[in-house]
Amino acid sequence: MSYKILTINPGSTSTKVGFFDGEELKFSANVSHDASKLAEFAGISDQLPYRKEIILAELEKAGVDLSTVDAFVGRGGGLLAVEGGTYEVNDVILDHARRGANGIQHPAQLGSQLANEFATQFNKPAFVVNPPDTDEFIIEARMTGIKGVYRDSHLHALNLKETAIRHSNLKGVKYEDKNYVVCHIGGGISISAHRKGKMIDGNDIVAGDGPMAPTRCGSVPAAQMIRYAYDHPDMKETLSLTTKTGGFVSHLGTSDALEVFNRAEAGDKEAKLIWDTMTYQIIRYIGSMAAVLHGEVDGILLGGGMVHNKKLVKDITDACSWIAEVTAYPGEFELEAMAAGAIRVLDGEEQAKQYTGEPCWRPES
CATH class of the missing domain: 3.30.420.40 (ATPase, nucleotide binding domain)
Known part of the structure; x- marks a missing residue:
C-alpha cells in the first residue's frame, strides 16, 4: 500500500515541508517566516499558530489535500536522550517539546507540535523519527x-x-x-x-x-x-x-x-x-x-x-x-527520512516506540 505522508522540519527562519506518496516526494517547500514577526514571540513554542497558518497557506496554494494524508511527521526537537527509531507523538513528547526538556531551545521543538496539530485535526497518527537527541552510545x-x-x-x-x-x-x-x-x-x-x-x-x-x-x-x-x-x-x-x-x-x-x-x-x-x-x-x-x-x-x-x-x-x-x-x-535526506520512518511503522516493518520522558542513559547508570 502506498501511504501519503506529510513531513515538517522547522528551522530558524523557515520550515521545510514535504508531501510524499509512498517514498516519492510529490511536493516540497521551504516556507519562509518573517524574522521580525518571529521576534515578536516570547518563546519558540509561541510561534506555533503563526507557523501553522503560513504552512497551511503554502500547502493550499500547492493543492495538497491534508485529508488524504495517512500520517504526519515532525522533527523531534526538545526531547531527552532516546534510542533511534520512530516514536508516536504522545502527551509526554508534546510537553517536552513545548518547554525544551533537553535544555536546548531550537525551532525543531515545533516539529512534533505542528505534526500533532494536523494529526488531531484529521484523526491520523503523528510521529517523530530519530530525534536530534538520538543516543545509542556505548x-x-x-x-x-x-x-x-x-x-x-x-x-x-x-x-x-x-x-x-x-x-x-x-x-x-x-x-x-x-x-x-x-x-x-x-x-x-x-x-x-x-x-x-x-x-x-x-x-x-x-x-x-x-x-x-x-x-x-x-x-x-x-x-x-x-x-x-x-x-x-x-x-x-x-x-x-x-x-x-x-x-x-x-x-x-x-x-x-x-x-x-x-x-x-x-x-x-x-x-x-x-x-x-x-x-x-x-x-x-x-x-x-x-x-x-x-x-x-x-x-x-x-x-x-x-x-x-x-x-x-x-x-x-x-x-x-x-x-x-x-x-x-x-x-x-531529512524529509525523506521522516517519511520513510512513518512508512516502516504503517507497513508493520517496525513498531512505533513510546517516549516515556526518561532518558535512555543517566550518569549514575
Whole structure:
C-alpha cells in the first residue's frame, strides 16, 4: 500500500515541508517566516499558530489535500536522550517539546507540535523519527578523563541513520547487519560509527567536539580553551564559538563554505589552510571511528551539503579508501527520512516506540 505522508522540519527562519506518496516526494517547500514577526514571540513554542497558518497557506496554494494524508511527521526537537527509531507523538513528547526538556531551545521543538496539530485535526497518527537527541552510545564513548563530565550524543542523527539505511538498501543488505562510518558534512559536521544498526560513537556537535566546521570551533585542547575563557569572561560569547562564531567564521569572517573553497582555489593562503585543516580533521575523525569498529567497516558514507564539493570527496576518498569503499550522498535526506520512518511503522516493518520522558542513559547508570 502506498501511504501519503506529510513531513515538517522547522528551522530558524523557515520550515521545510514535504508531501510524499509512498517514498516519492510529490511536493516540497521551504516556507519562509518573517524574522521580525518571529521576534515578536516570547518563546519558540509561541510561534506555533503563526507557523501553522503560513504552512497551511503554502500547502493550499500547492493543492495538497491534508485529508488524504495517512500520517504526519515532525522533527523531534526538545526531547531527552532516546534510542533511534520512530516514536508516536504522545502527551509526554508534546510537553517536552513545548518547554525544551533537553535544555536546548531550537525551532525543531515545533516539529512534533505542528505534526500533532494536523494529526488531531484529521484523526491520523503523528510521529517523530530519530530525534536530534538520538543516543545509542556505548559507555566507553561517553566517558571522559574528568569525573562527572560525560560526552553526549548530539549529531545529525536523522540524516546519518537514513544515509546508512539507504546505502544498505541499495546494496541489498540490512543496516542492522553492517558496520559503517557515516558523516554529515555541512554547516555542522558529524562523524559517527554505526555497528549493526546502532550509532555507537560520534562527535558532540553542540559541545564543540569533532572537526572544525563553518560555524563551529571543533575540538580544542582543554587547557587552551580554559585560558581563553579566563581571558574572555563573557561566557555566552565564548560558548558561541561551539556553534555560531567558531570555525570559518572565527578565522575568515564567513560561514559560506563555497566562498572559502573558491578563495582557497584562487590562491588565498589563509583560506586554503583553513579548508585543508577542516578536511584533515574530517579524515582524522573518520579514522578514529574506523578504529572504534575494529577496522571492520563495510563502507564510509558521506552526506550533507558540502559533499557536493567533488574535491572534498576526492581528498577524503584518497585518504580513507584503504579502510573501506567511500560513497558520497550529497545533500540531506531529512524529509525523506521522516517519511520513510512513518512508512516502516504503517507497513508493520517496525513498531512505533513510546517516549516515556526518561532518558535512555543517566550518569549514575
